Amino acid sequence: MKKGEVYEGIVEKTEFPNKGIVQIEEHRVAVKNTLPGQKVCFRLKKVRKGVGEGQLLEVLEPAANEITPECPHFADCGGCTWQNLSYEEQRLLKEGQLKKLLDGAVTTPYVFEGVKDSPRQMEYRNKMEFSFGDEEKDGPLALGMHKRGSFYDIVTADQCRIVDEDFRKILTCVLKHFEKKGLPFYHRLRHMGYLRHLLVRKAANTGEILVDLITTTQHLREDGGDYSALAADESWEEELRALSLEGEIVGILHTYNDSLADVVQNDRTELLYGRDYFYEELLGLRFKISPFSFFQTNSLGAELLYETARSYIGETKDRVIFDLYSGTGTIAQMLAPVAKKVVGVEIVEEAVEAAKVNAELNGLTNCSFIAGDVLKVIDGLTDKPDLIVLDPPRDGIHPKALQKIIDFGVNRIVYISCKPTSLTRDLELLQGRGYRVEKCVGVDMFPFTGNVETVVLLSQQKPDDTIEIDLDLDELDATSAETKATYQEIKDYVLKEFGLKVSNLYISQIKRKCGIEVGENYNLPKTENPKVPQCPKEKEDAIKAALKYFAMI
Numbered sequence: 001m002k003k004g005e006v007y008e009g010i011v012e013k014t015e016f017p018n019k020g021i022v023q024i025e026e027h028r029v030a031v032k033n034t035l036p037g038q039k040v041c042f043r044l045k046k047v048r049k050g051v052g053e054g055q056l057l058e059v060l061e062p063a064a065n066e067i068t069p070e071c072p073h074f075a076d077c078g079g080c081t082w083q084n085l086s087y088e089e090q091r092l093l094k095e096g097q098l099k100k101l102l103d104g105a106v107t108t109p110y111v112f113e114g115v116k117d118s119p120r121q122m123e124y125r126n127k128m129e130f131s132f133g134d135e136e137k138d139g140p141l142a143l144g145m146h147k148r149g150s151f152y153d154i155v156t157a158d159q160c161r162i163v164d165e166d167f168r169k170i171l172t173c174v175l176k177h178f179e180k181k182g183l184p185f186y187h188r189l190r191h192m193g194y195l196r197h198l199l200v201r202k203a204a205n206t207g208e209i210l211v212d213l214i215t216t217t218q219h220l221r222e223d224g225g226d227y228s229a230l231a232a233d234e235s236w237e238e239e240l241r242a243l244s245l246e247g248e249i250v251g252i253l254h255t256y257n258d259s260l261a262d263v264v265q266n267d268r269t270e271l272l273y274g275r276d277y278f279y280e281e282l283l284g285l286r287f288k289i290s291p292f293s294f295f296q297t298n299s300l301g302a303e304l305l306y307e308t309a310r311s312y313i314g315e316t317k318d319r320v321i322f323d324l325y326s327g328t329g330t331i332a333q334m335l336a337p338v339a340k341k342v343v344g345v346e347i348v349e350e351a352v353e354a355a356k357v358n359a360e361l362n363g364l365t366n367c368s369f370i371a372g373d374v375l376k377v378i379d380g381l382t383d384k385p386d387l388i389v390l391d392p393p394r395d396g397i398h399p400k401a402l403q404k405i406i407d408f409g410v411n412r413i414v415y416i417s418c419k420p421t422s423l424t425r426d427l428e429l430l431q432g433r434g435y436r437v438e439k440c441v442g443v444d445m446f447p448f449t450g451n452v453e454t455v456v457l458l459s460q461q462k463p464d465d466t467i468e469i470d471l472d473l474d475e476l477d478a479t480s481a482e483t484k485a486t487y488q489e490i491k492d493y494v495l496k497e498f499g500l501k502v503s504n505l506y507i508s509q510i511k512r513k514c515g516i517e518v519g520e521n522y523n524l525p526k527t528e529n530p531k532v533p534q535c536p537k538e539k540e541d542a543i544k545a546a547l548k549y550f551a552m553i
């Protein structure tokens with residue numbers, strides 16, 4: 001194969017995130033944004049030792065499971081890549097990719113619980129950053145998403161299916177206004193122009209909407225053209241307020257951003273109407289969110305994600321929990337009512353301030369939030385955690401920070417990840433230091449894209465858990481008359497409710513302690529002079545709860 005040449009082939013399978021694999025002779029070429037079964041034409045970008053990367057030029061034949069997308073922008077828009085798959089097919093693909101990645105990284109048997117569906121599959125996003133530009137060179141003003149594979153061209157996303165009607169109305173209103181006015185968009189290459197982005201955030205549960213227009217300050221500069229007067233006229237704000245919407249616009253802002261990078265960034269913000277924040281409610285808690293704070297973009301999906309994390313962490317009563325990479329403190333506040341204390345650590349000061357305000361708003365007095373890099377803050381923490389929740393950014397956890405986190409030696413860690421490839425890298429270190437992956441589940445926070453959120457429960461292998469005892473299950477009295485639940489049922493219950501793994505030995509010890517008859521050979525390991533491990537208190541309580549649940553005590 002030769003770099004720069006064009007090839008055709010059938011996509012055999014896909015790997016996370018959305019990379020199709022085409023086998024050409026002895027070469028394995030990854031082509032982004034393709035699906036298994038498609039016949040594709042691509043240009044070879046690089047190839048080395050039989051592994052290559054290709055740039056998709058055209059899908060020559062669709063895959064058998066493809067459907068006609070509902071979204072009219074699909075052919076051009078770079079936003080969603082899976083509008084041509086039914087939701088069921090999307091889940092299957094995500095499950096397959098996630099399981100394959102995890103199977104390759106997890107070194108002991110674990111439970112893979114599939115991928116949970118997003119509660120809302122269309123119109124699920126609570127935030128969009130639309131870009132201004134033109135659809136093609138010197139075309140009319142456009143406002144929406146980048147064209148597939150293009151840095152410059154913009155597709156006007158006025159029919160976008162992953163946001164609701166209010167977003168579409170706001171986009172159309174703002175676009176029409178500036179089209180009429182003839183204000184120039186910011187040219188990403190020449191760094192000239194005025195209109196950059198339109199940020200819209202809408203809370204799914206309260207309906208509150210915040211709109212922020214992001215422009216340069218070039219209308220104030222001498223070389224900035226002759227549009228100062230036009231730009232000074234903020235009547236677009238009145239037009240927005242006159243819209244008939246399902247939700248309610250509670251704030252309209254104008255942010256100035258002169259950075260060279262094509263990102264939504266805040267140099268200075270003017271409040272044009274209402275307030276510069278909005279409220280969202282998740283799981284009965286209220287959160288105040290400012291325009292640039294991190295907040296999960298799928299509110300109903302976030303409720304599912306947090307509920308999943310809460311069930312994975314198991315018993316929290318009387319425990320100190322660390323919520324590392326805590327953002328606006330959503331996870332910390334969800335756990336605070338059922339824990340002794342929760343400590344959140346987050347690098348963005350604005351988010352930490354919001355977390356404190358939110359905790360007060362929710363009447364929570366047992367959580368504290370610290371601003372700073374986890375890597376450094378961790379050294380100064382005076383509390384000792386019993387449990388840890390990790391929800392790092394896409395790149396995962398700095399290896400030195402992860403070492404320090406492991407040094408706390410907590411029994412259970414719940415790791416929430418938005419990028420499975422960085423998760424699997426971190427799992428390697430965690431497993432190398434004695435943690436065992438118990439179970440994993442995906443939560444689909446991003447329908448119609450190849451991304452998936454993953455929740456993993458890890459437990460620490462304490463020394464007394466690892467002593468080898470050769471017990472024969474046949475010798476156990478799991479079927480005796482007085483036993484209402486089998487050992488397996490007790491184990492399953494304890495794992496589900498408390499996130500703990502318990503051995504037959506421990507169950508038999510606790511049964512004996514509770515006066516339940518067990519067979520003669522129960523605690524007797526076959527090895528000579530064994531050091532018989534005794535069931536730790538935490539597991540004893542969990543087993544007793546199971547025995548109660550099965551009405552055995």
Ligand SMILES: C[S@@+](CC[C@H](N)C(=O)[O-])C[C@H]1O[C@@H](n2cnc3c(N)ncnc32)[C@H](O)[C@@H]1O
Nearest residue numbers: 294325326327346347348372373374391392393
């Ligand atoms: C995926 S978000 C999770 C936020 C929160 N748990 C939630 O669900 O809303 C990751 C957070 O980590 C923060 N962050 C990134 N690097 C960090 C670091 N080195 N130390 C502390 N926080 C960091 C980001 O600002 C962001 O708020």
